[in-house]
Amino acid sequence: MRHSIAVATNDKIFESEARSLAMSLGLVFLSLNVPIKFVTQYDYLILKTQDGIAIAKTGKGAPKPVCVDFTSGAADHRRRFGGGKGQDIAKAVGLNKRPGLSVLDATAGLGRDAFVLACLGCSVSLCERVNFVRAMLEDGLYRGTFYHEVADIVANMHLLDTDIKGVDSGSQFDVVYLDPMYPHMDKSSAAAKKEMAFFRDLVGQDLDADALLPHALRLAQYRVVVKRPKGAPFLNHAKPTYQLEGKSGRFDIYVLKSLDSLHAVR
Template sequence: MAETRNVSFELEAGAQGLRLRALHRPEWEPLCIDWLSADVRRRILAGRKQLLPRALGLHKKADVLIADATAGLGRDGFTLAALGARVILVERHPFVIELLRDALARASTCDEKWAIAACARVEIVQADAREWLRHCPHALDGVHLDPMYPEDGKTALPQKGMQMLRELTDGDDDSAELLRAAMASGAARVAVKRPTKAPWLDERQPNADVVGTQARYDIYLNRR
């Protein structure tokens, strides 16, 4: 059990897999990560021309090594793996790590060959992404950053799962430092997800961007 800041969480076994329960929010359903859900399948079927794969260069070359330094629920990372990338999910909170490992284990035992192949391309690392990136043992092709947006009372509430993660981690408001660490990793490119009209992260101008209706990816390139 984790109890901080007047919030309380615990992990429990459920029929569909490991679940995270917010004890201080009894009205919330427990969170279980499912990488084979209809939502994740839609993302994968959308292919390599959607915003995220384009931002990380998968529309040009699929066999790349990507670090998802804001792993969250792992859906973006698993989508990238299903589209051909090798993906390292980096997460520091032990409860989230356990949920991710459970999601990977369940997805890898399904009878769908594409899912099994995607799981084989996913690695989960428990670490502070800032330190891991600064001492990265891999030659990364890309780093994916999807920091939690600060609550300003104006934007719509995130999905319940992300609300739960926000309360569990207290928002992890270190995104500017995370971008600096990602650039220091030597990765060929860093893709940062932002609200469409949000300022650049850390006031750093990107080399390019990929813009959608509700979000954009700012792309930072490193010379090798």
């Protein structure tokens, strides 16, 4: 099902910026003069507000709008209390073997995992092919530069202007990280995060997810890490070198070269 979406603002100060954003995304601009719950002509609105760019579901009972925010909420909590290099994602990319890795997050989304890796000292390049999600991510990174707690972290997060297929074949990253959108599973419906519900509703599945792996293997120097739900098939039907199992999912690791070998020392 295709959902209707527009760019909107209820603040005259941001109307010019909102119009420019709508034009860049190829969407209609809507000057909002009623509460979101009363908007009926669009299913979703991309809001331009003083707090940044957010995605909001319209209609009665709609949840709070979602934006990319690295300064508070879940991202801030994970930065301070997430477990450092003991986290599964840190082990999966190989930070237990070598610090300061360069990582390409080729399915960046709202940037949550990329932010965790940047917190742990990685230099992270991000790809996001959905235009309005990319705009939200760019906005969140920009706003993060004004907060001293995370300014140095977001400075290590570099948003690319292409998807993984457009990354120069001469580029090399220590690790390429993939977390493609996977079909919603009933077992996790009660705990599904609202931003993931937005993604599934608006973006849909990554139907070409299998095609991501060959590109990742081409760009990675040491390993490719694929985040998968439990029970999900291997990406591109390729068996990984090994796996790390978590409570709700797993990491499939494709090792190309050992990070702790003599050849890996810089």
